[in-house]
Amino acid sequence: MRKANRRGTDIFSLAFLDIIACGFGAIVLLLLIVKPDSPQGTSLIENTTIKDLFSLQDKKESLDEELAKINQTQSELQKIFSNSEIDEAKSFKDLISLNQQASILTTVTKKLKISQQSLTEEMERILNTQERDQEVGGIPVDSEYIIFVIDNSGSMEQPWKVLLQEMQNILAIHPKIKGIQVLNDQGAYLYKRYAGKNKWIPDLVSTRKGIIELLAVRANWRAQSLSNPVNGIKTAINNHYIPGRKISIYLLGDDLMNAGTIVDETIQTINKINTDPLSGKKKARIHGIVFAGAANTNLINYANFMRQLTYRNDGTTLFIPISGHSGWIDCTVGIDCEFAPDR
Numbered sequence: 001m002r003k004a005n006r007r008g009t010d011i012f013s014l015a016f017l018d019i020i021a022c023g024f025g026a027i028v029l030l031l032l033i034v035k036p037d038s039p040q041g042t043s044l045i046e047n048t049t050i051k052d053l054f055s056l057q058d059k060k061e062s063l064d065e066e067l068a069k070i071n072q073t074q075s076e077l078q079k080i081f082s083n084s085e086i087d088e089a090k091s092f093k094d095l096i097s098l099n100q101q102a103s104i105l106t107t108v109t110k111k112l113k114i115s116q117q118s119l120t121e122e123m124e125r126i127l128n129t130q131e132r133d134q135e136v137g138g139i140p141v142d143s144e145y146i147i148f149v150i151d152n153s154g155s156m157e158q159p160w161k162v163l164l165q166e167m168q169n170i171l172a173i174h175p176k177i178k179g180i181q182v183l184n185d186q187g188a189y190l191y192k193r194y195a196g197k198n199k200w201i202p203d204l205v206s207t208r209k210g211i212i213e214l215l216a217v218r219a220n221w222r223a224q225s226l227s228n229p230v231n232g233i234k235t236a237i238n239n240h241y242i243p244g245r246k247i248s249i250y251l252l253g254d255d256l257m258n259a260g261t262i263v264d265e266t267i268q269t270i271n272k273i274n275t276d277p278l279s280g281k282k283k284a285r286i287h288g289i290v291f292a293g294a295a296n297t298n299l300i301n302y303a304n305f306m307r308q309l310t311y312r313n314d315g316t317t318l319f320i321p322i323s324g325h326s327g328w329i330d331c332t333v334g335i336d337c338e339f340a341p342d343r
């Protein structure tokens with residue numbers, strides 16, 4: 001049996017060529033559309049990339065500057081913080097030092113107060129046990145106010161210069177006081193503008209000098225005098241005493257009118273005026289300065305009167321001893337005058 005004759009297969013048939021042609025055409029068309037080799041496209045891409053690169057570079061430089069500023073600010077803040085820590089540590093040390101000093105001062109102050117109290121108690125003990133000199137003695141200088149009650153009668157003409165010197169001496173032992181007053185034995189003020197209730201001559205160098213200069217001319221002060229200090233003391237205490245105020249009254253004179261008959265009465269009157277009725281304490285210290293030249297009865301009586309008066313009023317009498325005197329006068333019979341004992 002004879003085999004059938006088959007046609008041979010041709011791989012380059014028309015259909016195959018059509019497919020190849022179509023594919024090639026598509027590739028060409030794509031190349032035409034994309035144009036990868038176009039110089040204009042490449043340049044455009046390159047220009048865009050460069051611009052972006054420069055833009056990023058500018059931003060980087062700007063950021064670097066900002067970073068540098070931030071770093072500088074941080075450094076400054078760190079320095080400030082470090083200085084603050086140093087100042088704080090120094091302040092803390094200073095505070096500790098001040099607290100220690102305050103503690104030391106408090107301790108010293110307490111010790112000083114204790115020492116002062118002990119010293120005050122010792123002084124009071126000594127003063128209480130010390131025998132007082134009744135005739136001469138020292139004049140206490142604890143007063144804050146000084147009042148002079150002066151006998152400006154005619155008999156004081158001779159010792160007047162000595163009186164002025166004694167006033168200066170009295171002021172000298174009171175270098176710092178709050179006020180001064182000058183009255184005569186009848187309560188007449190030397191300075192009219194400072195006369196009256198609770199008025200004082202200010203304690204100044206000029207006023208101290210002015211008082212002496214004014215009194216140096218006796219004609220400047222013609223107030224009537226009766227040689228009896230009762231009214232002067234009464235005016236001084238009524239117008240110038242206030243509870244708690246330390247006052248010293250200085251009586252300056254040479255005699256007491258009618259001393260032989262009114263000594264006891266005068267002493268008791270002054271004692272009543274100068275005693276606080278509630279506490280029984282003296283309102284003021286009363287000191288006396290007796291100006292005595294030649295011995296006579298009036299001077300002796302006056303010296304004795306001042307001795308007894310100052311003794312009862314916490315004061316001291318200063319006078320020149322009189323030779324040839326007959327002794328101290330006694331109290332009037334029937335009057336309990338409680339004179340200090342004679343020596």
